[in-house]
Amino acid sequence: MSGAYFQRDRDWHPPALTPGYKTSVLRAPRQALLSMPTTPSEETGPVFGHDVLGPLDNDLIRNFAKDGGEAIGQRIVVYGRVLDENARPVAGALVEFWQANAGGRYRHKKESYLAAIDPNFGGCGRAITDAEGRYAFRTVKPGAYPWPNGVNDWRPAHIHFSVFGHAFAQRLITQMYFEGDPMIWQCPIVKTIPDPAAIERLVAALDRHETIPMDSLAYKFDIVLRGRRSTLFENRMEGN
Amino acid sequence: MVQRLDYLKESPSQTAGPYVHIGTNPNWVEITGVWKDDLGLVLVGPETVGERILVEGRIIDGSGALVRDALVEIWQADAAGLHNSPTETRGTADPAFAGWARQPVSDADGLFRFETIRPGRVPFSGGGLQAPHVTVWIVARGINLGLHTRLYFGDEAEANSVDPLLNRIPDPVRRATLVAPRTERDGMPVFTFDIRLQGDGETVFLDM
Ligand SMILES: [Fe+3]
Numbered sequence: 001m002s003g004a005y006f007q008r009d010r011d012w013h014p015p016a017l018t019p020g021y022k023t024s025v026l027r028a029p030r031q032a033l034l035s036m037p038t039t040p041s042e043e044t045g046p047v048f049g050h051d052v053l054g055p056l057d058n059d060l061i062r063n064f065a066k067d068g069g070e071a072i073g074q075r076i077v078v079y080g081r082v083l084d085e086n087a088r089p090v091a092g093a094l095v096e097f098w099q100a101n102a103g104g105r106y107r108h109k110k111e112s113y114l115a116a117i118d119p120n121f122g123g124c125g126r127a128i129t130d131a132e133g134r135y136a137f138r139t140v141k142p143g144a145y146p147w148p149n150g151v152n153d154w155r156p157a158h159i160h161f162s163v164f165g166h167a168f169a170q171r172l173i174t175q176m177y178f179e180g181d182p183m184i185w186q187c188p189i190v191k192t193i194p195d196p197a198a199i200e201r202l203v204a205a206l207d208r209h210e211t212i213p214m215d216s217l218a219y220k221f222d223i224v225l226r227g228r229r230s231t232l233f234e235n236r237m238e239g240n
Numbered sequence: 241m242v243q244r245l246d247y248l249k250e251s252p253s254q255t256a257g258p259y260v261h262i263g264t265n266p267n268w269v270e271i272t273g274v275w276k277d278d279l280g281l282v283l284v285g286p287e288t289v290g291e292r293i294l295v296e297g298r299i300i301d302g303s304g305a306l307v308r309d310a311l312v313e314i315w316q317a318d319a320a321g322l323h324n325s326p327t328e329t330r331g332t333a334d335p336a337f338a339g340w341a342r343q344p345v346s347d348a349d350g351l352f353r354f355e356t357i358r359p360g361r362v363p364f365s366g367g368g369l370q371a372p373h374v375t376v377w378i379v380a381r382g383i384n385l386g387l388h389t390r391l392y393f394g395d396e397a398e399a400n401s402v403d404p405l406l407n408r409i410p411d412p413v414r415r416a417t418l419v420a421p422r423t424e425r426d427g428m429p430v431f432t433f434d435i436r437l438q439g440d441g442e443t444v445f446l447d448m
Binding site for chain 2: 021031045056175
């Protein structure tokens with residue numbers, strides 16, 4: 001048996017109530033959370049085999065395109081590793097991602113932004129990390145879009161990520177931003193994160209070494225999930 | 241100076257936003273042909289061991305309005321109290337029961353509904369048994385960090401009375417927010433678990 005998961009640093013994550021992001025006001029719990037150690041119910045989690053993946057699941061340029069078409073926009077590769085707080089790779093993690101198209105428009109029936117729908121872009125993909133915790137996918141860079149919050153609020157270009165680690169306690173949803181985007185620092189959702197150093201952890205670096213010549217730019221985005229305590233066994237710490 | 245502890249910091253959370261289902265349930269939002277079936281729709285098959293039950297509920301915000309853009313995931317033990325997970329160390333779980341499911345909250349009635357089985361009892365950290373429970377996790381627009389809670393069963397009064405987590409909640413009104421009352425429909429037990437995000441009857445959420 002290994003130990004419990006590290007306590008979540010709730011000063012590092014955004015608090016529940018963030019009035020600058022107005023929807024949080026009625027959806028934020030106001031009572032204190034109930035603290036408890038993780039138990040086997042949280043220290044275990046579902047596992048997804050590579051057999052759930054189709055060949056185009058991590059290719060958003062082509063996975064919704066019709067008749068050999070391709071999505072319109074700046075072609076990018078996003079890659080990185082899923083690690084835990086002990087800096088160990090998380091193998092077999094299911095990483096799901098979704099995003100707006102190059103014009104900033106989501107393919108969703110509730111979406112009303114006037115930017116055009118791209119008939120060849122669905123906006124979803126997924127990957128499972130390898131033994132070193134690596135994942136990669138190909139897509140187009142999403143556009144910034146306006147949203148109803150303040151009278152003139154815009155989201156910076158971003159890709160949403162959902163990650164399953166080895167334990168339900170590690171379950172995480174977050175967003176990836178793009179290096180050099182001045183829109184990041186004005187966004188009310190980004191600013192729910194109190195510490196600028198934490199925000200920077202969500203900004204993917206443009207990686208000129210991994211660009212595909214004459215094809216795609218590359219952005220590197222590592223994701224860190226909660227780590228797990230070791231247990232003292234005979235004369236050593238083990239269990240991770 | 242001291243030696244450095246080279247721990248990494250967890251990636252900070254961001255809201256799942258209004259369109260989380262594009263990523264998790266694309267077929268449900270009519271993005272078809274990318275992959276065949278959305279993950280986590282079916283928990284129970286004919287081979288699954290255990291008592292069939294229905295778990296359903298709504299998510300209600302601080303103004304009493306239904307939240308209709310959420311994603312709900314559940315994770316639970318099988319009928320013998322084992323998890324279908326490589327990190328399960330106590331034995332081998334029922335291979336016909338994944339233990340994990342997720343559902344978008346329905347636009348029409350704001351309901352989530354899982355057909356599952358009654359889980360067995362799982363040990364607590366440090367000893368003793370927990371009452372049967374289902375781990376519940378919800379995300380939505382306006383929720384900055386996914387909310388963990390637990391469903392306990394209204395017809396398990398004896399086990400609930402000695403559950404180490406429930407017994408950390410001294411206020412009976414708050415404690416009751418985690419216990420889903422039982423009704424029956426077509427001969428099947430139905431446990432109703434309404435999640436109140438804020439205000440009167442606010443559900444107990446967990447920091448674990
Ligand atoms: Fe978005």
